[in-house]
Amino acid sequence: MNQLIIEGGRPLHGEVRISGAKNAALPILAATLLTDQPVVIQNVPHLQDITTTITLLSQMGSSVTMKESMGLEVVNNNIKSCFAPYDMVKTMRASILVLGPLLARYGQAEVSLPGGCAIGPRPVNLHLQGLKKMGADIQVENGYIRAHARKLNGAHLNLEMVTVSGTENLMLAAVLARGTSVIENAAREPEVEDLGRCLIRMGARIDGLGTARLEIAGVDELLGTEHHILPDRIEAGTYLVAAMMTGGEIKVRDIQPGLLDAVLERLREAGAIIDCSENLIHLRMEGRRPLAVDIRTAPYPGFPTDMQAQLTAMNCVAIGSAAITEDVFVHRFMHVQELRRMGAELRMDGSTVISNGVPQLTGAPVMATDLRASACLVLAGLVASGTTVVDRVYHIDRGYETIEEKFTRLGARIRRVSASEEYTPVATD
Ligand code: UD1
Numbered sequence: 001m002n003q004l005i006i007e008g009g010r011p012l013h014g015e016v017r018i019s020g021a022k023n024a025a026l027p028i029l030a031a032t033l034l035t036d037q038p039v040v041i042q043n044v045p046h047l048q049d050i051t052t053t054i055t056l057l058s059q060m061g062s063s064v065t066m067k068e069s070m071g072l073e074v075v076n077n078n079i080k081s082c083f084a085p086y087d088m089v090k091t092m093r094a095s096i097l098v099l100g101p102l103l104a105r106y107g108q109a110e111v112s113l114p115g116g117c118a119i120g121p122r123p124v125n126l127h128l129q130g131l132k133k134m135g136a137d138i139q140v141e142n143g144y145i146r147a148h149a150r151k152l153n154g155a156h157l158n159l160e161m162v163t164v165s166g167t168e169n170l171m172l173a174a175v176l177a178r179g180t181s182v183i184e185n186a187a188r189e190p191e192v193e194d195l196g197r198c199l200i201r202m203g204a205r206i207d208g209l210g211t212a213r214l215e216i217a218g219v220d221e222l223l224g225t226e227h228h229i230l231p232d233r234i235e236a237g238t239y240l241v242a243a244m245m246t247g248g249e250i251k252v253r254d255i256q257p258g259l260l261d262a263v264l265e266r267l268r269e270a271g272a273i274i275d276c277s278e279n280l281i282h283l284r285m286e287g288r289r290p291l292a293v294d295i296r297t298a299p300y301p302g303f304p305t306d307m308q309a310q311l312t313a314m315n316c317v318a319i320g321s322a323a324i325t326e327d328v329f330v331h332r333f334m335h336v337q338e339l340r341r342m343g344a345e346l347r348m349d350g351s352t353v354i355s356n357g358v359p360q361l362t363g364a365p366v367m368a369t370d371l372r373a374s375a376c377l378v379l380a381g382l383v384a385s386g387t388t389v390v391d392r393v394y395h396i397d398r399g400y401e402t403i404e405e406k407f408t409r410l411g412a413r414i415r416r417v418s419a420s421e422e423y424t425p426v427a428t429d
Contacts, residue, residue: 002393004404006381007413008363011287012248014410018236018255019045019401020229023094024191027168028198028227029053029074030097032062034105034176035202036077037224044072044229048398052092056084060098071226079106086112086143092398096124097165099147100172103136109147113140118370120331126166130157134170134177154179154218162187162299167214168195175204177218186214189300190259194230201225233259234306235400238375240264240283241310242407244272244290245317245383250410252281262303266293266311270318290314292322292357299328309335309376315355316344317383325352335373338366342380342388363388368395375400382412 020043029050032039044050054064054072061080067073082102089095089112102109114124128138128145134157136149154177157170167187172195174181186192188210196209202225205217236255243250244267257264257276264274267283270290275282292315297305305328315322316339326332330351340346342364345356363386368374374395381388390396393416396403404414 001391003417004378004381004390004393004396005415005417006363006378006388006390008361008382008384008386008388010382010411010413011246012243012250012382012407012410012412015251015253016239016406016410017253018231019043021045021191021194021232021234022047022049022399023164023189024194025050025229026053026094027097027165027172027191027195028229029057030101031172031195031198031202032057032074033076033079033098033101034172035222035224036075038073038075039202039224040067040071040073040226042071042226042228045232045401047401048394049092049094052088053094056088056095056098082106082109084109084111088112089114093122094165096127097169097172099127099145100131100169103131103147103149104152104173104176107149107151109145111145111147113143113145118334118373119329122329124166126159126161126163127169130155130159130166130170131173133157134173134181152177154181154216156182156184158184159186161185164189164192167192171195171199171206171214171216174216174218175199175206175222179218181216181218183214183216184212186212187299188212190230190233198225198227201227231255231259233263234304234372236260236281237263237304237307238310238379238400239406239410240267240272240281241307241314242379242382242410243283244270244285245314245379247285247287247289248410249284249286250282252283254279255281257281262301263307266295266303269293270314289357289359290318292318292320292355294322294324296325297328305329305332306372308332309372310379312336312346312353312355313339313376313379315357316346316380317359317361318355318357321354321356323352323354327351334369335376338373338377339380341366342384344380360385362386365389365391368392371395371399378403378407378414382407382414
């Protein structure tokens with residue numbers, strides 16, 4: 001198992017290029033199942049979750065090839081199986097996104113039911129309720145969702161909670177259903193919108209993208225297209241917070257600053273000087289410590305839960321105390337215990353973490369538990385004194401492209417070691 005070894009305490013300076021958004025690429029890869037024509041996807045990030053999805057599609061019979069200028073071409077004219085096994089779904093919950101398109105185009109799907117995960121229970125009841133309302137016959141047995149439908153029918157779906165992948169699964173089903181579907185209380189995340197844009201290019205008829213009410217008129221077939229994935233706002237936010245914590249100055253390139261409005265507002269409140277232009281965010285801390293900020297996570301356009309752990313790390317070294325409340329995944333606090341081991345003063349109160357900022361964290365061996373929690377431990381390591389060893393790096397590789405290279409270019413001392421050369425601290429007397 002790989003580890004990241006970080007020697008903290010160096011302010012970050014320089015430029016970092018942001019990759020395509022994982023959470024847009026995953027549903028768009030699932031969308032390719034809706035047509036037998038080639039779909040070329042540009043700006044796909046090189047991440048473990050993408051490799052997992054490509055493996056899953058290939059097992060079903062997809063042909064996936066890398067084209068010039070990093071485009072991925074997916075052709076689904078020979079699907080032989082509509083099956084997503086437990087082994088795939090347990091490593092990546094987003095595998096559930098094949099359910100809607102398989103059902104819509106092939107009339108059947110067998111997908112392992114995802115379990116809970118390190119960030120708490122994550123049910124898919126709203127995905128299933130919506131598909132049933134569209135006429136699917138769904139049984140959950142032996143840990144699998146078995147779904148059949150001769151033809152899905154458009155339906156009025158009022159989601160009782162805002163769900164990102166639930167909205168996406170239902171969109172992916174509704175585009176080929178008979179008649180019109182309305183999805184109320186739909187997720188407005190930019191990644192949902194990006195999926196919608198790709199589907200429209202494929203010939204889907206969707207109104208209301210980016211709003212909480214989507215109206216989708218089903219069509220008989222969808223066509224091939226070419227689509228460029230939007231930039232990863234969470235990756236961008238993670239680098240910005242790293243610069244904040246180390247008192248540095250960075251330029252984040254190939255980003256759409258508007259995607260990060262809620263995050264930038266908080267970072268400005270924490271003392272950052274931020275200038276944005278079309279594809280760039282320039283953040284300066286000029287050697288200052290950030291000020292602690294209160295946060296409450298919420299669906300987009302609110303503050304993203306996927307940035308909660310990183311902001312918790314920032315508050316650990318900020319001036320003052322603050323409260324961060326998690327309203328999307330109320331148990332998403334596995335990082336708190338690890339941050340405490342690095343000297344953070346954090347206290348839990350229900351789904352709120354209350355921080356009392358300390359001037360200095362100390363390096364420690366820490367264990368990554370999920371994707372964003374791992375990122376927050378890397379950030380803490382970058383500002384801590386001494387050496388931090390982050391174990392279970394595979395969590396980070398699910399969502400951050402070449403993280404150690406990008407941080408090294410910004411001046412951090414960070415390296416990856418493989419299991420064979422695992423780091424053992426040198427004993428000093
Ligand atoms: C997606 C993102 C993830 C992000 C999350 C919230 C992907 C691949 N992942 O996850 O990075 O943290 O959105 O922005 O895009 N819920 C139900 N029933 C359901 C579905 C969801 O109760 O059927 C609840 C969940 O438990 C959670 C809330 O709704 O409390 C939001 O979850 P959801 O938006 O579905 O998260 P994901 O799509 O799994």
